[in-house]
Amino acid sequence: MIELHNVSKVYNSGGAPVVALRNVNLTIAEGEFVALMGPSGSGKSTLLTIIGGMNSPTAGRVIVDGIDVYSLSPERQADFRYEYVGFVFQQLQLLPYLTALENVLLALAIAPTPRTEKIARAYEILAQVGLKGKEHRLPSQLSGGEQGRVAVARALVNRAPILLADEPTGNLDRATGMQVLELLRDLNGAGQTVVMVTHDPQAAACARRVVHILDGQIVGDTVPAPEHALAPAVLPISQPAIEPCSNATERVQ
Amino acid sequence: MVLLVVGLAIGVATAVALMAITEAMQADVAVKMDEYGANILVVPKANDLALSYGGITVGSAAYDVATLSMPDVERIGTIKNAANISVVAPKLLGAVPLMGRPVLLAGVRFADELRLKRWWRVEQGMEPSEAADALAGARLAQSLAIQPGDEVEVNGRRFRVVGVLAENGSQDDDILFVDLSAAQLALDKPDAVSLVEVAALCTACPVEEMVEQISHVLPQARVTALRQAVTLRMETVGQLGRFAVAVSAVVIAIGALVVLTTMLGAVAERRQEIGLFRALGFRQRHVGRIILTEAALVSAAGGALGYLAGMGAAVTLAPRVANVTARVPWDPVLAAAAVGCALVVGVLASLYPAAQAARVDPTVALRSS
Incomplete structure (x- = not known):
């Protein structure tokens, strides 16, 4: 579903070129839950934005569902983002002056759907992530974990086939971070393709596949086992075992 | 945005007050000419x-x-x-x-x-x-x-x-x-x-x-x-009217600059939010439209407030400052012109900030604030 062919990205930092990615080749199949893992500055977030159609690579091609994303015009790239990608940001990026429902509706603002249908869909997705009854709360009236769920709901509401998450647990305490990871895992269990960036081995352990990135290159592609999460071995993509990734008590309905 | 409404309102109020006082002076001269002599x-x-x-x-x-x-x-x-x-x-x-x-x-x-x-x-x-x-x-x-x-x-x-x-x-x-x-x-x-x-x-x-x-x-x-005296007075008031238009033009130009800088500031301040819109799949024109709609609403509010403030100032000041005895008329044309002018100036001055906003990179949304 997602294919990266020889993707490189060079940033220009004050006149000096900084290589973020070099010759990355990666294929992610539909329904996978992939963690892009690596230390800070390794290029994993750049890779995520390139997959998400919002950061054109310096070289190489990105094919999603047969579409050569960066051959599209900027406006068509925006359409691609709307149709194919749901994004969960590290800072969650919920607008503080909008309720949970309105934050979710934001992702449907440009959809040519009747408003009543949009609202029904937003209610439905908020219920799906376990926020029934909290739709009209402002982000400040929600816990960190609940805010994370609103962010996930917003990423899902337009039924995009790919869910991209950038350090979704980065700003959350471990328990609430785990709740969000459980949610992503459950969604993946229901068939959603999830690509997540993390530098946290425990978060990566929730994925079914971990792609290790270092200095802009893929250095490993593993199937995590919680007990081996800190010492990855380079393995071919094989049948990933579904393992519970945490002891989080609160499961998503 | 509050600053923008206030800035525009002050500009519009100044222009409206000048126009209304001049209009009242013209009416005043007319009344006095009718009253005064053959x-x-x-x-x-x-x-x-x-x-x-x-x-x-x-x-x-x-x-x-x-x-x-x-x-x-x-x-x-x-x-x-x-x-x-x-x-x-x-x-x-x-x-x-x-x-x-x-x-x-x-x-x-x-x-x-x-x-x-x-x-x-x-x-x-x-x-x-x-x-x-x-x-x-x-x-x-x-x-x-x-x-x-x-x-x-x-x-x-x-x-x-x-x-x-x-x-x-x-x-x-x-x-x-x-x-x-x-x-x-x-x-x-x-x-x-x-x-x-x-x-x-x-x-x-x-x-x-x-x-x-x-x-x-x-x-x-x-x-x-006996037209000479009359013509002279009308010319004086006419000159005053032209002066009012010139001052209003300057004030409106300053208002446009206020809008431009405020909107540019607002766009810079909201880069992450705009980046979020772009990441969510908003096209450039969607983002531009959001900024221009906000500018239009704020400008219309500024225009309406400015008209009321300007008329208030004119009604209060005309008899004292300009020695006008005629009533300052509440002119619907002036009201429409004030709101319309504020709207046009606000939207035109926001075109560049809107274009800036539309160009915000979606990856901005990923950066920590």
């Missing part, structure tokens, strides 16, 4: 310059003079633009001996004269009410020691001076004013009229046309329009 003079055609009144020559008996009569006065009221005439004030002038001195006697219709000459002030005594009542000019009363209540005799007819006019520096100070009919008898010129002053409602009226119409019904008369 703007058409009707005198007989004459070859002699023996007698004069207010710098306008009237005929003397020495030459072949076409005279005016009371039916002529009535005819003035029959012209096509009669509706524009507010006062017709006929006068008969004559030199008469009074207390051993030659004095200029003016027969007037007091009701019309007092309407025409709003600057007249009866300083002592009261306004005339009967046919034998007379008003004395200030210098005349002083030189002949006439007091209200005194009786004077003119050509064998007795008049009772009921009032003395305040000195106003014109020829009126030396004249004895009596009722027109009484003057016609005293001067032995029954039905005769020396000149007619006509006040027309002037700002909207075609004075030149009225002059022609009166000339047509009174071929023996010389009809003159």
Whole structure:
């Protein structure tokens, strides 16, 4: 579903070129839950934005569902983002002056759907992530974990086939971070393709596949086992075992 | 955004206040011109310059003079633009001996004269009410020691001076004013009229046309329009109007700069939010439309507030600062212009910030704030 062919990205930092990615080749199949893992500055977030159609690579091609994303015009790239990608940001990026429902509706603002249908869909997705009854709360009236769920709901509401998450647990305490990871895992269990960036081995352990990135290159592609999460071995993509990734008590309905 | 509304409101208020005060001044001038004095003079055609009144020559008996009569006065009221005439004030002038001195006697219709000459002030005594009542000019009363209540005799007819006019520096100070009919008898010129002053409602009226119409019904008369003073005042107000437009243009330009800088600031401040929109799949034109819609709403609010504030300022300040007595009108056209202008300026000045916003990179949303 997602294919990266020889993707490189060079940033220009004050006149000096900084290589973020070099010759990355990666294929992610539909329904996978992939963690892009690596230390800070390794290029994993750049890779995520390139997959998400919002950061054109310096070289190489990105094919999603047969579409050569960066051959599209900027406006068509925006359409691609709307149709194919749901994004969960590290800072969650919920607008503080909008309720949970309105934050979710934001992702449907440009959809040519009747408003009543949009609202029904937003209610439905908020219920799906376990926020029934909290739709009209402002982000400040929600816990960190609940805010994370609103962010996930917003990423899902337009039924995009790919869910991209950038350090979704980065700003959350471990328990609430785990709740969000459980949610992503459950969604993946229901068939959603999830690509997540993390530098946290425990978060990566929730994925079914971990792609290790270092200095802009893929250095490993593993199937995590919680007990081996800190010492990855380079393995071919094989049948990933579904393992519970945490002891989080609160499961998503 | 609050700053933007306030900035625009101040700009619009300044422009509205200037425009409204100028408009009120123009209306004020119009009212005063209608109130103040004659703007058409009707005198007989004459070859002699023996007698004069207010710098306008009237005929003397020495030459072949076409005279005016009371039916002529009535005819003035029959012209096509009669509706524009507010006062017709006929006068008969004559030199008469009074207390051993030659004095200029003016027969007037007091009701019309007092309407025409709003600057007249009866300083002592009261306004005339009967046919034998007379008003004395200030210098005349002083030189002949006439007091209200005194009786004077003119050509064998007795008049009772009921009032003395305040000195106003014109020829009126030396004249004895009596009722027109009484003057016609005293001067032995029954039905005769020396000149007619006509006040027309002037700002909207075609004075030149009225002059022609009166000339047509009174071929023996010389009809003159006194437009110079009026034109001068209108020109002054016109200049003021142009000044108001120029100042408003500067204020609007400053308002546009305020909008530009505020919107640029707002776009810079909201880069992450805009980046989020872009990441969610908003096209550039969607983002541009959001910014322009916000600018339009804020500008319209600023325009409406500015209009109210400007009109408030004009209503309060016009009588004090500009000495305008006319009411400052609540003009719906000005209201629409204020809101429309604010809207256009706000949206135009936001085009560049909107374009900047549309270009915000979606990856901005990923950066930590």
